[in-house]
Each structure stands twice: as structure tokens, then as C-alpha cells.
Amino acid sequence: MAAIYEYTGVVEKVMPVQTFSSGFMKRDLVLTDDVGQEGRWPNHIAFTFKKEATALLENVREGQRAKVRFAIDGREWTNPQGQVKYFTDLTGLKLEVLAADGQAAASSATAAAVPPPPPAPPAMDVGELDDMPF
Numbered sequence: 757m758a759a760i761y762e763y764t765g766v767v768e769k770v771m772p773v774q775t776f777s778s779g780f781m782k783r784d785l786v787l788t789d790d791v792g793q794e795g796r797w798p799n800h801i802a803f804t805f806k807k808e809a810t811a812l813l814e815n816v817r818e819g820q821r822a823k824v825r826f827a828i829d830g831r832e833w834t835n836p837q838g839q840v841k842y843f844t845d846l847t848g849l850k851l852e853v854l855a856a857d858g859q860a861a862a863s864s865a866t867a868a869a870v871p872p873p874p875p876a877p878p879a880m881d882v883g884e885l886d887d888m889p890f
Contacts, residue, residue, distance in 0.1 A: 758827040760849065763801060765789045767820045773810050783810040785848060787822060803848040812851045825850035 765787035773783045782804050789799045803824050805812055816822065829845045 762825050764823040767818050770813050770816050781810050782806045803846045805848040821854040823852045824848050
């Protein structure tokens with residue numbers, strides 16, 4: 757079983773849902789650390805919510821404090837030229853919107869009914885390669 761971690765920060769960005777031709781959906785949430793806000797180089801951490809868990813981000817707004825429970829997932833991918841690349845995802849499993857004092861706000865969301873994603877992603881067809889960020 758994969759280890760579960762937590763991270764607390766300020767919501768910087770809630771990205772739109774991405775749906776791929778295979779039907780796979782994902783949505784990213786970017787949190788910025790709120791420790792030492794006077795720092796010149798804040799950490800911007802992106803968490804990926806997959807499949808049904810994308811709905812957990814529906815009522816999350818920029819500027820809110822939030823705590824994300826996540827797992828670290830990694831995978832290997834070989835491009836058509838035979839080059840192997842490795843990817844690491846921080847897969848969001850649960851989200852709590854926090855009040856300014858760090859306590860859970862009235863509404864919190866969980867993906868308890870959503871099992872952790874499988875370790876290997878579905879096979880991609882060549883048409884999806886154009887969607888890759890590199």
C-alpha cells in the first residue's frame with residue numbers, strides 16, 4: 757500500500773478538468789506554502805486529482821487555505837523514438853478547506869469512496885502525445 761502524505765497551503769490555482777480521448781479525467785490544484793509568506797521564493801506544489809476525485813475541487817477557490825492528503829505515484833513511459841521518461845505525480849485523495857486558524861472549515865471533501873489510482877496509466881495513442889507538456 758502506498759504511503760499517504762499531507763500538505764497544507766494556500767490555493768493558488770484550480771485548473772480546469774482535462775478529459776482525454778480514452779475518457780480519463782484529471783484536474784490539478786496548485787497550493788503555495790504559507791509558511792514565511794515574506795519569502796522571496798514560495799513553493800508552488802501541483803496535486804493531480806483523477807477520475808471521480810476531480811469533483812472534490814468544484815467549490816475550492818483561490819486564496820483559501822487547504823490541506824490535501826495525497827499519494828506519490830510514479831510511472832515509466834517510452835516515447836515513439838524509444839526514449840524512456842519517468843513521471844512523478846502527487847495524486848490528491850482528500851481535500852479539506854481550512855479556516856484562517858487552520859481548523860477545518862464547514863465544508864470539506866473526501867475521496868474516501870475513490871480508491872487510489874492504479875500504478876500504471878492506460879496506454880496512450882499517438883494522438884495524445886501532442887497533449888504532453890514537453
